[in-house]
Amino acid sequence: MEQDLSVIVDLVHEAYPNLPILLNLQEWEAESISPPYAFVQIKELGETGHTLTSHNVLVDTTVILLHEEVNSVYTAIPAEPIRSLLQSKQFAYRGQTDGRYIEIERDSFRVRSKDSDRTEITFRFTYTAAIPKEATEKIHVFETEEVWHR
Numbered sequence: 001m002e003q004d005l006s007v008i009v010d011l012v013h014e015a016y017p018n019l020p021i022l023l024n025l026q027e028w029e030a031e032s033i034s035p036p037y038a039f040v041q042i043k044e045l046g047e048t049g050h051t052l053t054s055h056n057v058l059v060d061t062t063v064i065l066l067h068e069e070v071n072s073v074y075t076a077i078p079a080e081p082i083r084s085l086l087q088s089k090q091f092a093y094r095g096q097t098d099g100r101y102i103e104i105e106r107d108s109f110r111v112r113s114k115d116s117d118r119t120e121i122t123f124r125f126t127y128t129a130a131i132p133k134e135a136t137e138k139i140h141v142f143e144t145e146e147v148w149h150r
Contacts, residue, residue, distance in 0.1 A: 004042050004059050004127075007095030007102055012038050012063055014096075015082040019065075035066040035117070036077055045124070054128050059102075063121040079111040079119055102127045 009021055020037040022028050028039045045058040065077040086093065091104040108124040 004044065004057075004100075005040065006097040007093065007100045007127075008040050008042060008061055008063070010095040010097055011085070011093050012040060012082065015085045016065075016077070019077070034068075036068040036075070037066055039064040039066065047129075050128055052131075054130050056126050057129050058124060058126050061123050061125060065119040065121070067117050067119070069117070074116045076113070077119060079121055082121060083109070083111070100127055 005023065009023070012019070012021055016038060020033065022033065022037050022039045023041075025041065027033070041062045041064075043060045045060055047055045047057050050056045063082070065079070067074040067076050069075075086104060086109070091106050091109070092102065093104070094101045102125040104123050104125045108122070110120075110122045112120045112122075114120075
């Protein structure tokens with residue numbers, strides 16, 4: 001789950017390099033820092049088989065851009081930087097922290113600005129993860145019997 005989150009943090013940081021990113025739900029609910037900032041939350045929806053050694057993981061993502069209030073007016077943070085970044089990369093992204101490669105479902109990308117103090121960006125992505133191998137003892141010594149038939 002941490003790797004899933006780190007790739008989204010990399011994505012948001014690349015789109016909004018000067019915007020602080022908040023990951024902890026309790027801190028966000030407590031309003032421990034003042035806007036502008038981005039709040040990122042993910043939820044793993046499930047896994048499907050891909051090959052014998054890997055599976056695909058489906059993840060729901062929410063990025064909330066909280067706007068700064070100046071003189072009772074909110075200064076909106078546009079969603080265009082993240083949308084342009086994803087379009088330029090054909091809705092695929094490789095995280096810089098751990099190299100995880102994700103593919104974002106184009107149809108799931110949504111931007112909502114129903115509240116004046118925030119912009120909510122939601123999308124789903126998938127990535128392929130290796131299935132961990134069980135540790136097995138390797139055979140290093142072979143005992144053979146010679147049988148001669150005449």
